[in-house]
Amino acid sequence: MSEAADVHINDVGVTFPDGPDGRPLEAIRKIDEHIEAGSFVSIVGPSGCGKSTLLSLVAGMQMPTRGEIVIGDRRVTAPDRSVGFVFQEESTLPWKTVEENVSFGLRLAGVDRSEQRRIAKEMLQLVGLAGFESAYPSELSGGMRQRVAIARTLALDPTVLLMDEPFGALDQQTRLLIGAEVRRIWRDTNKTVMFVTHDIQEAILLSEEVWVMSFRPAEVVDVIQIDLPPDRDSSVVGTERFNALFGRIWGTVQGEAMHAFHVLEEGAGEGDRHHSRT
């Protein structure tokens, strides 16, 4: 298994040449952060603030207009198999079996067929889907399909795992269960994880660190260390410390979400805001 890599986001900014009104749109103003190898970082913020754009930049699927991203000692200039991506949308290929889906990335990489099967079996075991090798995605629940997507990403043994609202389409119970699975997998594999979510509770339960992003042009306005026990489960929800963390994150997100609401409502440009960082 490959070593986890650290991620340096160095003074990164993104401006799209054509915004909705035809003028250039500054999506990300400046993000200058560092993620330790093997950390689990969640990113929360108002809708449309650029969280997914940030993940696309780290994945190399989009290039920043300013600054650079360095993973380990590699400057990101294009997608690389060492960076795995789990999408929010249904991304299992319906014409492939579970095993074929999991080994799809390996097949594209030209890995030997017997090795593909071995790794696929191992990954399906890891995500708790052993015995479903021959099933098709249409025969699985939404949560199981998302676990297939996670297994497919892990099969390439990435050093960094990017997850863009991977549980967005799942119901609350499934989210809790699969969230616990993801945290267990992270602890077993020790990958560096960047996890985008709208759910503050989910962010606190899963992560070591939570970044709160502002509305456009995005910046990281707060970084919160989650000092809950490493072997935590959903029983920490409602504890004094959990509530304090929730209150702090919600306090910042709420302000940004209200700002986003007013900006979108009035169709006005960005206003002056004072960002604090603790």
Added chain:
Amino acid sequence: MRVTDITAVPEATELAGGRGSRRVWWSRLPPAGWTGVLLVAFIAFWQTSAVAGWVPAAIVPRFDEVVLAGIEEIEAGLFVENLASTVIATVAAHLVGSMVGLVVGVLFWRKESLGRMFEPYLVSFYAVPLVVFYPVALVVLGINDWPIIILSTVMAAIPMALNAWNGFAGIPPVYLRLADSLTASSRQTFFQVAIPAAAPLLYTGTMLAAIYALIGVVAMEFMVARNGLGSRIRYLYEAFDNPGMYFYIVSTLAVSILLVGLLNVLFRRAFPRVLAS
């Protein structure tokens, strides 16, 4: 107290237990068997109505006369010659038309502005019976197989292009982002993601292309041609040889069914799961 003995209601027990084991023969018939039964029933109805005089012989001849006329055509070598001409022209038009349509579909998918620019023309051509250009093609290329093959190819290419374009444009964007994130090459993305994802509409496109190719070939053969099923139908019609004409009409129907059936089998073998889902 009254105790109900369940063995006292033998009819009910027999009915419940017997339904699975005593199914009537026709409920066990596979779809192909049903096709056979319907065909035999249709031939029987045809023969009966012709013999009984329900339909004038000048309009529909007896089925046995049609069979005899067919045997004569086969023995004279005319059937194979005309069948081969039609099949070769149809297959050529279908193959080339499908490929051209696929390329146009891909081009319109990748270059959106090009698609928007040419869509109205493509849709208009879809609605126009292109056989109207046959006389022009005859003047340019002469009375041979080429005008028929070229125009039928265009007729086949149009439905293929429209369906391929819609199929590719309808691919969920996440599939392409997935391929991108897995560093798939353009070739891998096309053959391992785009083609299977667009397969249902490619299937529709290739089926329509085959049907349009056959319609084009037979229609143009019927107008002016040296040989082919359409040409033979017209010749026998003008010679008042009704049984012979009907033999070729039935043969054209058989070619159409076999062509569509063969494509169906090939496509289902190539993309078993895509079409099943």
